[in-house]
Amino acid sequence: MPRPVPEHLAVAVAGGSIGGLCAGNALLRAGFDVHVFERSAHRLPSRGAGIVVQPELLDLIAAVDAEPLATTGCSIRRTVVAATGQVETTRMPQRFTSWEAIHASLRSGFPDDRHHSGCELTLEAQSADGVSIGVGGERIDADLLIAADGIRSRFRERLAPDTMTRYAGYVAWRGVVDEAALEPELVDHFDDTFSFCQTTGGGHALCYFIPGSGLATGRGGRRLNWVWYIHVDAGPVLDTLMTDRSGRRRDASVPQGEISDEARDFLFARTGTLSEPFARLVQATPDPFIQSIIDVVPPAMAFGRVGLIGDAAFVVRPHTAAAAAKAAADSMALAQALRGADDDFSRGLAVWERRQMAVGRQLVDYGVMLGERSQRR
Structure with a gap:
């Protein structure tokens, strides 16, 4: 009531x-x-x-006496060039969280x-x-x-x-996978890193661990979160990607569970442009989702x-x-x-x-x- x-x-x-x-x-x-x-x-x-956790969010949560924000972390930033296999690593500690964790903290x-x-x-x-x-x-x-x-x-x-609303000319595919559902080798590869992949043909992907079910942050209970930016011109292809399973053309995003078979095929057909670990991660994702990248002023x-x-x-x-x-x-x-x-x-x-x-x-x-x-x- x-x-x-x-x-x-x-x-x-x-x-x-x-x-x-x-x-x-x-x-x-x-x-x-x-x-x-x-x-x-x-x-x-x-x-x-x-x-990615930023100071402004932590400042607000601390100021309003909410429950602490559940976060994960890493110490290494790693970038791989898919076309050549070149890898660059830098020590760069970073904290990560999730929409669910932020909402839970603020709501508390x-x-x-x-x-x-x-x-x-x-x-x-x-x-x-x-x-x-x-x-x-x-x-x-x-x-x-x-x-x-x-x-x-x-x-x-x-x-x-x-x-002013302007489409940027590319979309962001996203996905989250429970750590326990991934091969141990893949978990080890991405653990303790903020990983980036420069894809062949342009664009890039990234991934990092976030709190899992029940906001678990320990090894074994986390989720691996990835984002992959892909060029898509405005037009029929974009319309297909942004049309959900019911046939509704979405403006901003198509959520988990609503991606059409055509859109899913589009995504998986392009995993060959990623490095091998990133490709395996995307292919292991049960419910990817998509958002169009826009600027609004x-x-x-x-x-x-x-x-x-x-x-x-x-x-x-x-x-x-x-x-x-x-x-x-x-x-x-x-x-x-x-x-x-x-x-x-x-x-x-x-x-x-x-x-x-x-x-x-x-x-x-x-x-x-x-x-x-x-x-x-």
């Missing part, structure tokens, strides 16, 4: 994934009356994706009575003093609405229909009393390893700006927007640079 919602809030957050929980936690610990609304009535499924720090599942927010009206929000057939008022509803944000589409992050945060604002390329960190940084900066505005939400939002717009543009440009460098044919 849905939890009761107060008739007036200081801040309502639309979206209960990582971005929404970052915002909710940061604002609550800053002293604001904030509630988070997630439109799914069920527990959000694990996105099955690995994430946010009170149940302020988290509402099965509640889709709609913006009904706004004035200089606040917003009127529809939720579950009722209306509530809030001083501020923070949209954290992800890459295909409905609020961004409504408030900034002229947002909104004209603004603040629209009256509505703010866009995380992927609902800028979408940056995965090479930056910055999506979760950006959501955390946006959230901490928002809490700081609102606290410094002495209850003037409009002024606080404007101050925050000026800072974070610059950060967002820089991250998009950085992602473009990394993509062009790593995807050279």
Whole structure:
């Protein structure tokens, strides 16, 4: 049964994934009356994706007294050139985690009575003093609405229909495999490394271990996470790859279990361009999934009393390893700006927007640079 919602809030957050929980936690610990609304009535499924740990995320988790983030680690960065077999290794300690682990940690720090599942927010009206929000057939008022509803944000589409969205010309295939399901030789090969493979014909793949089932981080209980960037021009081939098993053309990604047979054949037919260990890893993956790589640059992050945060604002390329960190940084900066505005939400939002717009543009440009460098044919 849905939890009761107060008739007036200081801040309502639309979206209960990582971005929404970052915002909710940061604002609550800053002293604001904030509630988070997630439109799914069920527990959000694990996105099955690995994430490189960045300081901004750890800072937020520590600040809000959430459960520690489950992480794995390595000490070596290794790059292999598939065409020649050339290998380069560098000592470079790194920490890794997963979408599931981040969500679990952030959710542990946010009170149940302020988290509402099965509640889709709609913006009904706004004035200089606040917003009127529809939720579950009722209306509530809030001083501020923070949209954290992800890459295909409905609020961004409504408030900034002229947002620049650009397909980068390649896709990211992803997969995770339980460590216990892999051959011991393959586990040993990838253990303690952040591994990269420059594929023949251009593009690259990477892999690293992440927490496994139950957020296990010890040897034997982890998962091996991989990403493979492949050039695909806009057109019929891309349309085929982004069409799921039911025939629905997806915009951003096709999740685990929904990949069509044609898309799976496309992936496995290209494993010969990888080094032998990477090829075996991809072939051992039961449910690969795919996302199109895009750049999204909104004209603004603040629209009256509505703010866009995380992927609902800028979408940056995965090479930056910055999506979760950006959501955390946006959230901490928002809490700081609102606290410094002495209850003037409009002024606080404007101050925050000026800072974070610059950060967002820089991250998009950085992602473009990394993509062009790593995807050279």
